[in-house]
Amino acid sequence: MYEFGWKDDQYDQLCMGTVAGHLIECSAQCTGGLFTDWQSEKWDNIGYPVVEVSSDGSFTLSKPPGTDGIVNFGSVAEQLVYEIQDPGAYHVPDVACDFTSVKIEEIGENVVRVYGGKGQPPTDTYKVCCTVPDNFASIVLMIVVGHDAAAKARRTHETILGRVQRILKRMGGPDFLETRFEAIGASHFDPNGDEKTATEVVAKVGLRHQDKRPIMLYKREAIAAGVSMAQGTTSFGGPGVDGKVSEVLRVFSLVVPKSSLQCEVVVDGKRFPVAVPTAGGFSASASSRLTSLPAAPPVGELERVPLLRLCWARSGDKGNMANVGLIARRPEYLPILRHLVTPERVKAYFAKRVQGKVKRFEMPGIGGLNFLMHEALGGGGMATLHSDPLAKTFGQVLLLMQVEVPKAWGLGSSASKL
Structure with missing residues (x-):
């Protein structure tokens, strides 16, 4: 704003400035970090993003010459959909951004131009993030190997938990507030998989209690698993492996009127009101104004392929919500994606992990779809016992979904490349 003299009501420019910050805030995530097409690059000396902004708000995004990583449409589009809710109303204090209109264009090797974002007046509230103490929690890890590894791991946990619960009952103490068992390696994340075929798993047990001592009791009882429960049970070797019992800080969010707060700048201990x-002025999300976009079933001879063949994807968290943004690799894929990857199908696909509703948003500027999943992270962030507290795995899991597409597209198992 200072360099170009942008005014606080030049909302399109403020939107594009926000887009630039959104793309580069997570270091190399727009220059090849976390990129779906990981085979196309190296990470050894990954280049950090360089943004050059024009007075109209459009900008180029690149990386230093001679560095690793990659800058292309896919790598930057993935980061645009990262950790967002409604892309038609991305709220920051100065502007309400419309990401649905943002366009990304490759203009050279490892250089893209980003433009087209629109802004609206902001809301009359600030977002506030608060933390409150929320009891104690810890994680216990065990390795179980052999036939029926997941079933043996589950029985091990149930046996230890039963012992501890009986002890607590005799002592008149309260039960655990929450326990969570996960057999990592037994298709815990993959809805297409079958945990019965797993021959090696990491048994991950999350425990929450109002007191540290019952959690420590479970950890002590778990030592017996290595000598008196399932054969093939072992622990992670080395110091510092077993997690400590920690006090949990749960995050919750709210909004407060901007008029209720006084902004100040503090310099050398002196306060200067700013x-x-x-007043705000935000009216409605740009998503509500999008016209109906075409959806079409696949026709002709069909074959089943993973979504990976049709899309790039990236996922992230927003409190207790997870988002997955899908970006079509080719424009002709998008109508079929709209037909096949519906909110209802995504909800059913993630049934083990998502307890709330799933909503889909369009992002026509990049040919994308953003899925917002409510009650998906067990409280989210620092408070959850889930193995994926920040929703990092949701995008990769959705790309495993099998869909039927025209065989003429050549995306089946014989396809030489994506």
Whole structure:
């Protein structure tokens, strides 16, 4: 704003400035970090992003010459959909951004131009993030190997938990507030998989209690698993492996009126009031104004392929919500994606992990679909006992989904490349 003299009501420019910050805030995630097409690059000396902004708000995104990583449409589009809710109303204090209109264009090797974002007046509230103490929690890890590895791991946990619960009952103490068992390696994340075929798993047990001592009791009882329960049970060797019992800080969010707060700049201990606009003016999400976009079933001879063949994807968290953004690799894939990958199908696909509703948003500027999944992270962030507290795996799991597409597209098992 200072360099170009942008005013606080030049919302399109403020939107594009926000887009630039959104793309580069997570270091190399737009220059090849976390990229779906990981085989196409190296990470040894990955280049960090360089943004050059024009006075109209459009900008180029690149990386230093001679560095590893990659900058292309897919790598940057993936980061655009990272950790967002409604892309038609991405709220920051100065502007309500419309990401649905953002376009990304490759203009050279490892250089893209980003443009087209639109802005609206912001809301009259600030977002506030608060933390409150929420009891104690810890994680216990065991390795179980052999036939029926997942079933043996589950019985091991149930046996230890039963022992501890009986002890607590005799002592008149309260039960655990929450326990969570996960057999990592037994298709825990993959809805297509079958845990019965797993021959090696990491048994991950999450425990929450109002007191540290019952959690420590479970950890002590778990030592017996290596000598008196399932054969093939072992622990992670080395110091510092077993997690400590920690006090949990749960995050919750709210909004407060901008007019209720006074903004100040503090320099050398002196406070200087700063006048900022508080009236707001945001009307409605740009998503509500999108016209109906075409959806079409596949026709002709069909074959089943994973979504990976049709899309790039990236996922992230928003509190207790997870989002997955899908970006079509080719424009002709998008109508079929709209037909096949519906909110209802995504909800059913993630049935073990998502307890709330799933909503789909369009992002026509990049040919994308953003899925927002509510109650997906067991409380999210620091409070959850889930193995994926920040929803990092959801995108890769969705790309495993099998869909039927025209065989003429050549995306089946014989395809030489994506």
